[in-house]
Amino acid sequence: MVDIGILLQILFWGIYAGCIYILLATGLNLIFGVMKIVNFAHGEFLMIGAYITATIFLISGINPYVIILLAMLALIGIGAVVERLCFRPILGSGKLNEIFLSIELIYIFQNGAAMVWGDEWQSVKSPYEGIAVPFGSLNLPLDYIIIMVVTAAILAALFIFLQKTRIGREMRATSQNRKGAMLVGINVERMDVLSFGIGCALAAAAGTLWVVSGQVFNPYMGSIPAVKAFAIIILGGLGSIPGAIIGGLLYGIAENAAAYFLGGVWKDAISFIILIVVLVFRPTGLFGESGE
Amino acid sequence: MRYSVLFIVIALIAAACIAGCTQQQAQQQSQATGGEIKIGVIASLTGPASNVGKNMWQSAQVAGDEINAQGGVQLGASGTKVPVRLIVGDDESTQQGGQKAATKLITDDKVDILVGGYSSAVTSAYQQTIAEYKVPYIVTGASSPVITHRTDIDTSYVFHHCPTTDSYGEYTITFIDQVVRPAVNKKLGASDDRPFRLAIIYQDTAYGKGVQTAVQNTIAKNNLNIVLVSEQGYRMGESDFRTPLTVIKAQNPDAVYLAAFPNEGAPIITQARRDIGLDTIFLNVENNDNAQFYKDLGQYGEGAIIESRFSPYTAPEGELATAQENFKNSYFAKWGMYPDMMGASTYEGIYIAAEAIGKAGTTDKASVRQALVDLNMPEVIEAMKGGKISFTKDYRESQFDLWMEQLAYDQSAGECRPHIVWPDNLKVTGFTLPSWYKPGSA
Numbered sequence: 164m165v166d167i168g169i170l171l172q173i174l175f176w177g178i179y180a181g182c183i184y185i186l187l188a189t190g191l192n193l194i195f196g197v198m199k200i201v202n203f204a205h206g207e208f209l210m211i212g213a214y215i216t217a218t219i220f221l222i223s224g225i226n227p228y229v230i231i232l233l234a235m236l237a238l239i240g241i242g243a244v245v246e247r248l249c250f251r252p253i254l255g256s257g258k259l260n261e262i263f264l265s266i267e268l269i270y271i272f273q274n275g276a277a278m279v280w281g282d283e284w285q286s287v288k289s290p291y292e293g294i295a296v297p298f299g300s301l302n303l304p305l306d307y308i309i310i311m312v313v314t315a316a317i318l319a320a321l322f323i324f325l326q327k328t329r330i331g332r333e334m335r336a337t338s339q340n341r342k343g344a345m346l347v348g349i350n351v352e353r354m355d356v357l358s359f360g361i362g363c364a365l366a367a368a369a370g371t372l373w374v375v376s377g378q379v380f381n382p383y384m385g386s387i388p389a390v391k392a393f394a395i396i397i398l399g400g401l402g403s404i405p406g407a408i409i410g411g412l413l414y415g416i417a418e419n420a421a422a423y424f425l426g427g428v429w430k431d432a433i434s435f436i437i438l439i440v441v442l443v444f445r446p447t448g449l450f451g452e453s454g455e
Numbered sequence: 456m457r458y459s460v461l462f463i464v465i466a467l468i469a470a471a472c473i474a475g476c477t478q479q480q481a482q483q484q485s486q487a488t489g490g491e492i493k494i495g496v497i498a499s500l501t502g503p504a505s506n507v508g509k510n511m512w513q514s515a516q517v518a519g520d521e522i523n524a525q526g527g528v529q530l531g532a533s534g535t536k537v538p539v540r541l542i543v544g545d546d547e548s549t550q551q552g553g554q555k556a557a558t559k560l561i562t563d564d565k566v567d568i569l570v571g572g573y574s575s576a577v578t579s580a581y582q583q584t585i586a587e588y589k590v591p592y593i594v595t596g597a598s599s600p601v602i603t604h605r606t607d608i609d610t611s612y613v614f615h616h617c618p619t620t621d622s623y624g625e626y627t628i629t630f631i632d633q634v635v636r637p638a639v640n641k642k643l644g645a646s647d648d649r650p651f652r653l654a655i656i657y658q659d660t661a662y663g664k665g666v667q668t669a670v671q672n673t674i675a676k677n678n679l680n681i682v683l684v685s686e687q688g689y690r691m692g693e694s695d696f697r698t699p700l701t702v703i704k705a706q707n708p709d710a711v712y713l714a715a716f717p718n719e720g721a722p723i724i725t726q727a728r729r730d731i732g733l734d735t736i737f738l739n740v741e742n743n744d745n746a747q748f749y750k751d752l753g754q755y756g757e758g759a760i761i762e763s764r765f766s767p768y769t770a771p772e773g774e775l776a777t778a779q780e781n782f783k784n785s786y787f788a789k790w791g792m793y794p795d796m797m798g799a800s801t802y803e804g805i806y807i808a809a810e811a812i813g814k815a816g817t818t819d820k821a822s823v824r825q826a827l828v829d830l831n832m833p834e835v836i837e838a839m840k841g842g843k844i845s846f847t848k849d850y851r852e853s854q855f856d857l858w859m860e861q862l863a864y865d866q867s868a869g870e871c872r873p874h875i876v877w878p879d880n881l882k883v884t885g886f887t888l889p890s891w892y893k894p895g896s897a
Binding site for chain 2: 166169172173176177179180277282283284285286288292293295302304307377378379380381383384387419422423426427428430431
């Protein structure tokens with residue numbers, strides 16, 4: 164007999180994990196949607212976001228949920244520099260160049276972070292740790308509820324930005340048809356910088372939430388989440404923001420359900436099993452359109 | 456008189472000849488070693504196990520410096536002293552990285568002997584290369600007995616200088632049976648026939664499964680009144696343990712045994728107590744006796760148990776306490792931090808390598824292997840059975856004296872600190888159940 168209380172608890176952990184995946188995958192998809200580039204170093208932006216948050220928190224003691232804004236701003240800047248110096252020169256020169264460039268960036272960021280912060284595992288403690296909110300038979304830690312609310316707020320802000328602002332509409336237009344966007348006078352290179360910066364900022368937000376949830380981090384932490392983010396955007400549909408959100412949530416819940424029903428060693432495998440099954444029946448992903 | 460002069464002249468000529476021969480022999484020995492002894496150290500300098508790996512490499516360097524400060528390794532009883540040179544190979548905490556590191560050290564750097572190896576899964580992956588090139592290898596971290604028990608390849612050049620998962624699995628279960636179980640029964644007011652409810656969370660590798668198997672075998676072999684209520688595996692390097700811990704909590708355990716690396720063990724305990732509300736006793740494998748582990752645990756480590764043989768923060772009283780203190784001080788002076796257990800056994804591994812090469816009088820690998828087989832050197836900084844380091848004739852394993860520590864929160868340090876609670880001849884205080892401890896129920 165399966166205990167409903169335990170299932171609800173597992174669902175809660177799944178949604179929490181999904182929040183990290185959603186932010187990471189949405190950023191990756193935003194970049195892919197506009198620039199059509201494959202950036203395997205996206206997980207490294209999560210790692211840098213985590214370190215920036217931890218460093219500011221340990222130095223200043225500022226609430227880490229406030230630092231998330233600083234981390235996102237910092238990563239917008241770092242992302243813009245990376246786009247301008249690394250990706251723009253090779254844009255359109257072939258996928259192989261993008262792949263090799265992003266792999267090189269992984270090593271540069273990982274070793275750079277190891278030089279700056281050391282490669283020891285680290286963790287920080289949230290000011291809200293130990294506070295739980297009763298919910299039926301469950302005691303839900305406050306931090307995870309805040310993480311879910313913050314994720315929803317960031318996604319809502321992104322939605323408003325993309326739907327209601329001129330720059331957001333220009334970004335969507337560039338994503339839908341780059342040549343058409345150029346023909347109507349949209350500065351697509353500006354959209355590239357913006358989308359790359361915002362994508363990195365979303366990864367930084369994921370890194371901050373990773374840190375405040377008390378998970379350990381080191382310079383090599385970004386690789387596995389990045390691989391999962393790629394699987395999520397393929398599952399949800401390349402370039403589709405709703406696809407990244409649904410895919411991220413699905414992965415978070417599926418991983419934790421697999422850990423419960425099948426054992427922890429199936430946690431990663433289940434994500435890729437789902438990916439294969441979806442691609443067999445819907446090769447463009449859940450929300451993808453043919454031709455992308 | 457003339458005879459006396461003649462005798463003295465003959466004696467001088469003979470002495471000169473003997474000295475010349477000895478010098479020539481020493482020169483030949485020195486030339487045979489290339490003027491230095493090359494010791495390869497395989498450690499995880501990058502990847503998930505880098506914390507422990509760096510500690511191993513840094514400890515090896517402390518040993519190397521000490522040996523060279525004494526003039527090096529004396530080859531044979533009357534041979535010359537030759538300095539040691541340590542060369543590190545980063546296994547990147549992966550099997551592929553381990554293969555690359557071992558191959559490079561053996562074929563490019565042409566090391567005379569190897570020391571190190573942390574993850575059993577990683578070490579197993581390159582054992583074929585060790586067997587092929589027949590390089591003596593003193594494993595100081597990988598604890599799966601498979602390392603020297605496997606029969607699919609030749610392991611005769613591999614020597615195990617760390618307790619195996621069999622040893623500490625058995626030791627920890629004995630401690631639970633003799634100390635923790637009675638304490639829990641006393642708290643509950645239960646009779647001795649109440650089965651102790653133990654859960655295991657283990658890394659799904661040769662190391663974690665080795666501990667799991669040792670626990671199962673020890674309970675079965677000794678017919679102990681301990682029941683395994685939950686056995687949860689996880690992937691190496693995992694950082695989110697909330698779901699398996701939720702499953703464990705649902706089974707109401709009296710204690711949880713972790714077969715984890717320090718970067719996994721600290722999050723497991725923290726998430727269990729902070730997020731899941733699993734207020735129980737957590738028993739840890741010795742590799743977690745690591746300064747970073749204490750730092751990461753914070754106050755959540757209170758009451759936890761570590762099976763140990765070397766700690767950065769405590770030592771059993773006796774002669775070895777001074778030796779351990781000297782090592783910790785040398786390490787701190789060089790690296791500004793404290794060594795951990797894997798560092799301690801790697802430090803000893805370098806001394807064992809030096810002793811074996813010194814006894815062999817050569818770096819010829821077959822001779823060095825034989826010297827390791829015949830080894831009977833005094834313990835260095837860790838307590839060994841009989842006070843001597845030697846390898847068993849069957850599986851070439853050295854035999855350690857172990858102890859159990861319980862962690863107590865130290866307000867001044869802002870971290871927990873260990874206190875030896877078992878066995879009786881070493882303990883400084885008794886095992887206690889924390890006030891917040893919640894025993895399990897069926």
